[in-house]
Every structure is written in structure tokens, then in C-alpha cells.
Amino acid sequence: MDRRTFLKAGAGVATIGASGTIAAPALSQGAAARTLRFVPQANLANFDPIWGTQYVVRNAACLVWDTLYGFDSNLTPQRQMVESEEVTDGGKTWTFRLREGLRFHDGEPVRAQDVAASLNRWAVRDGMGQMIRAIQEEPVSAVDDRTFRWRLKQPYPKMLVALGKNNTPMAFIMPERLARTDPFQQVSEFIGSGPMRLARNEWVPGARAVFTRFEQYVPRNEPPSWLAGGKRMNVDRIEWIIMPDPATASAALMNGEIDWWESPLTDLVPALRRNRNVQVDIQDPLGNIGSFRFNHLHAPFNDVRARRAVAMALSQEDYMRAVVGDDRSLWQTLPSFFTPGTPLYTEAGGEILKGPRNLDAARRLLAESGYNGQPITVLVAQDQAPLKAMGEVTNALLTSLGMRVDFVATDWGTVGQRRASKAPPGQGGWHIFHTWHAGADCTNPAAYLALRTHGDGAWFGWPSDEAVEAARLKWFDAPNLEAEKAAVAEMNAAAMRHVTYIPTGFYKVFQAWRRNVTGVVGAPIPFFWNVSKS
């Protein structure tokens, strides 16, 4: 009996008489071991993973909705809901068959009609889905209750990547009646066929979400590997507890009030490591890539020389030390747009970010670009620690280049709005903002929106460069790994020449859990299958 339990007993006896209410019975040890208490990286405010594409929504959605395919830890799509697939007609017709026995949480069987409706909704919102829609002969449709077919006008070799990728929005399968919802509207029910179901009556957005085990879920027989393999649940109940304050989450973990914390603040990790009941490890081996994003529409950064000048002067080491600290095991410089350690990683064309920084040459190039001393509007979200840190380094960098900085210290909500403005910086627009990209999104060009350069339709900053786009298309058509590597190297080099954006470095963050919890893996998504608590 610990001190608190002892005190509870004493206080309970004392208060029974006073209140006439008996304290709630504590959970039995068995019941406590079947409940996993998890603190996610952010608030789960909404729960439609197609409508809202925040990472936290996707992560929770992986419990409730299943996918046709799933990436394993080698970043290879493996069958999940699908039993088999057949490619005919020269790669233009894909026919899929669903596994037997799949059921939704309302007890209804998963049918091909549900899949077709889900994929049609997903394809409107997803970049790869949009590509498939653009070349489809007809929308994906059911052949019978377990078979569905997608007929295309031309081969699309990356079909399984599209259906199994873990980038948002993922191709989650919903009942047809929900999947018919406008992709720009929220679904009204949260019924999936995943291993856990959302306890809707216990969901308090901003405070907690509860998931209970779906007894009728039929896991695959293969061992689990990220989104692939058998998703076997060893706990009956998962409570997502939202804790906005990292110090509180840290104390709660050390005190045994929570079991698993997805993203501890780096500053708090030493204290967590000193606690013998807490284990700390890298959250996601694919890490994050810091981003220095230009607005390509307005001077001076509509001139590639100005962008190159900044790239020549930029020290990734400065950025990484500001964001992560001095622990070199957590970060590395990155002369690439792609995630290090993954099959397609390349440093082709990355020389501009390597070696000693040459401020004089950068200043000369900036002068050549015609920079006339106008203020540079830098949007810096103060409520996101990594972005605040990057903003401060950028301020110093631009000042050292002789630029006038209009440092807009604001919150992420405002940056989110203002970065969408194409107006000149002095009239509500912007020159630079910072963000970061999950390394999982940067392993290949499939869902790498930040590296698109198709002008008006491109991501914020609206870069335009045909060479980058051409190399990207080569990757989609690449028949094998070698061809894929060549295409990605070409894309990296072109994007470095064009300075589409500047990676400020590659860094990893931690996760922490109680030692009585086992089965936690390092991955881009917190995977709960195979996790046990004793």
C-alpha cells in the first residue's frame, strides 16, 4: 500500500460520515492492466480522418478504421483488409478481393460497396487519390460483395502505395452510408472495422477519448509490423488523456497516473530518464525535417538568387541546436529533401547546404538578386516550440545577411491563415514561415506536397519549376527501385537548384512509457496493437 492509498483509506473513513457518500472503488489490478492511459501529442478535437487531416486524428483513426493495405516497418505496403489483388489489362485494371469475416463496429459486414464509397471519398482529398482519379476510366466500383475494381486509362504502378501509405489522409474504409458524406463535411458517426471502437459517450473533445476493444475484429495471422500484420489488442480499453502542459504530463507519467506519453519535451527527458519506472526512447525513427519556406511569388524570393543566397548562408547546425539541443544523437544536418536512412535517400545536388557557410558570397548573390532593403516578413508561431526556435535563428540569419526583418510573432492559427495569402507581404502576405514535415511523409514523392512545384496549385509559397515536377512524375512511373532512386535523385537535385524550400535539418523526438508497458515500437504513428501492460 503506498502513501496515497493509505491516506485515501483514512480520508475515506473520515469522509463517509460527513458526506454520506462512499468513495468509488478502485479498479482491480486486472482491470487496471487492461486499460492503457495514453497522452497524445495534441488534442483530438475532431474525428473524421478524411475531413480533418491533422496527425493526431490520423493516429486515433488507425485504431477505429482499417485500411486495405498497410506500410510495414520497411515502408513496403502489405495486405491488410485485402486478401488478394490482380492487375490486368497491361496494368490498367486493378481487381481486389476482401478478406472474409470483416465486420464494422455496428455488426454489419464490410462489403466491396463500402470500400468503393470510401475510396471515392478519400480520392477527392488525397494527392495520390487525385492522381488516380485523373487517370481513372471509371470510379472504383463493387463487382460483388467482396470484390471491387478500379479501371484506369493508364497503368499506375504506385496503387498499393496509395492505398497503404501512412501519410494523411490515409485510405480508411468506412460504411457506405458514411463514406457518401461530402469529403469537405464531417461524418456524423465514427463506425469503422478496426480493432478498437470509439466510446462516443465518453469522448470529451479536448479532455479525453476512450477506445474499447472490438471483439469481432479478425486480425491477420502475420506478426504485426507498423500498419501491416495482425493487429492484436492486449488491452480492453485505451484512454487518450489530453494534457496541454508537458510538465504535468511528465509528473503524471512519473507518478504512474498515465502509462505512455507520445511526445515528451526534450528538456524534460533527463528527469524522466532518472525515474526507474519510466522508459524513454526515440518516438519515430523517421523523425522530422525542419522547413524554411519561401514565398516564391514576391520579391526578393521570386528570384532564385535570393533563395540561394539564404541557402548558402544557412547553418543547419544552428537550427538543430536551437530546436533540439546539443544531443547529436537526436539530429543531423540534411543536404537533402528526403528522410535519411530510407531506401530513396539521396544527397544529389545538396552541396549548397554542405560545408562552411559563406556569408560574403551570400551577400553578393543577394545584392545581385536586386534586394533593395525592403522588410522581410517572417511569420513565427510562438506556440510551437520548434517553430519559435527556428524563427529566432532565421531572424539572426537574415539580419547577418543585411536584410531588414519584419518579425511577426504570432500563433500557429494565425500562421495557418496568413500563409494562405498570396497578397504582397506588406498587405497581409508574407515572405517566410517555418514548419516541419514528418520524415514519414518525405520518404518518397508520393505524398510530399511541400516539394511540389506546380505554381498556383502547389503548397504554400507556390513554387514553380518544371524540372522538379518532371522528376516527380518519373518516380510515379518507375518500374523498379533503381529507377525510383534515379528519379528521386533527379528531383532532389532540381529542388536544390530551385531552392523550393530549405530543409533546416533532420531531428528526432522522444516518447516515454512506464516500464510495466511492453510492446511499444518506434514509428511515425503510435501503434497500440501488441502493446501489453502488466
Next chain:
Amino acid sequence: MFAYVVRRILATIPVMAVVALFVFSLLYIAPGDPAAVIAGDQATPEDVERIRASLGLDRPYLVRFGAWVWDIMRGDLGVSIFTNLPVSTMIQQRIEPTLSLMVVTLLLAVSVAVPLGVLAAWKVGTWVDNAVMSFAVLAFSVPVFVVGYLLAYIFALELDWLPVQGYTAFSQGFWPWLENLILPAIALGSVYIALIARITRATMLEVLQQDYIRTARAKGAGQRSILFLHALKNAAVPIVTVIGIGIALLIGGAVVTESVFAIPGLGRLTVDAILRRDYPVIQGVVLLFSFVYVLVNLAIDLLYTLFDPRIRY
């Protein structure tokens, strides 16, 4: 008196109307875009624009304001942009923790601060007075979140007497409920205790100089009777006023306290809604807070008549 109460309640209508106009206009001109938050960092500008349109955020100011006022007049606070839940449901989910925190804090603060203030006035100039006043200065000066962290560190982490965070509903038992509120109430109440103790001391000092106190002493009344029966009752009006004003302090402090102790109350709901630009929720919660504040002021005014029979409405 009844007519006065009715008049005051009716007077809340224009007050609430002004608050509604102010809040709506402020949010309208404030930067930020909920559609961008919903869409996530990977969304394209086109996606964001389509979500904005689907939420009706592209409509003109007057159209949006008119629709909102019309809904409020029908008792409908609207639907959260993010959760798709009615704002009234979200408030209902969160009101118990905040109410509990405020009640416990209020009880704690009044029961500690008033005796402290009385004691300081009684022992004016002595070390007791100095100690109480030093505590008051300290409690005023240290931010709520620092007090919160310190308390959590000592009483939860080191001593393991109380939980670090969370909230248990009253329906699950008195002690589980109270256990989660003790540290937050002390953290939130510290400033409040300081405020009430200081005003109690100052008012008591003034009252203790009055002729009727000297008369009471001359009649042989005991010290306790003089302090609590004669002096405190006459000092009550300014003390009650400060307690009332302090409710606003509590509402503000609850925002921080609820974050530090992970209490799922209205304060956190407000902060989350502001960060996400969930306009209907912000508007609903601010309206509620304003309404509560107006009612508290009315209650304080009515309490005056209890303490000072000369006051009549």
C-alpha cells in the same frame, strides 16, 4: 426588493447584447482560420478554401452575426466547428469541473483569508501581522502556475499524497472528487486568499477604531465577540465586494490552473477554442462567463442588505 431583482435581471439583456456584439466583432477581425487548422499542414490552399466555404466562414460579417444572434435568441449557442457537437453540450461536459474548482477555491479562500485578515488586524504591528502580510505579498507575487508546479512537485511527486492531475466527477465519490481539487484549489486560491486577507485586515482596522467598538469593550464584551460579532459584520460589505470582484479573478485563474492540473473544465475549453479559432465555442463560453459575472454582482448587491440593514433597494 423583488422589483429591484427583476429590474436587474432585465438589465442583463442589454449587457449580454453588448458582450455578444463585442465578442463576435473581435473574433471576426482577429487573425486566424479554423479551416487551416482542420485541414492540417499537408492540405493544399484549395482544400483550405473549400473547407472555409463548407463552414460558412466566407459569408459576410452581417450575415454571420445575424444568423448567430437569431440562433441565440432561440436558445441555440451553435455547433462547434471542430467537434460538430452543440456548444451547449460541450459546455455541459465541462461545467462541473470548473464549478467544482471554483466552489472549493472560494470556500478555501474565504475560510482561510477572513480569519487571517481578522487576526492580522487584531495583532496589528506584531509578528503575526507581519507574517500574514508577508504571505499576502508573496501570494500576490508568485504566478498561479508556479504555485501549481511547486504543489504538484511536493505533494504529488515527492510525498505521493495527492494526484498530479485530472478530475473525478462528484458522482464517483466525495474523496476522489476532492482529492483532485485540493492542489488546484490551493494554487488558484493563493492570490484570492491574499486579496481577501488584505482587504479584511484594512477594513477591520478601520472598524476597530470606531466608537461602538470602544463601547462594546467598555461593556465588557469578550475579544472574540468584538472581533467576529461587532467588527467583522460591519466590515463585511467591502469584503463581500472584493469576494465578488474576485470571481472574475477566479475565472481567469481557472484557465491556467486547469491547464497545469489537466482539469477538463471551461477554462481549458476556452483556451483550446481560441487556439483553434473555434468561434461558436469561444462566443458561447464568453457569453456564459459574462452572464455568470453579472449574476454574481447581483448576488453581491443583495448580500449587502444582509450585512447592512441601512441598505435598501
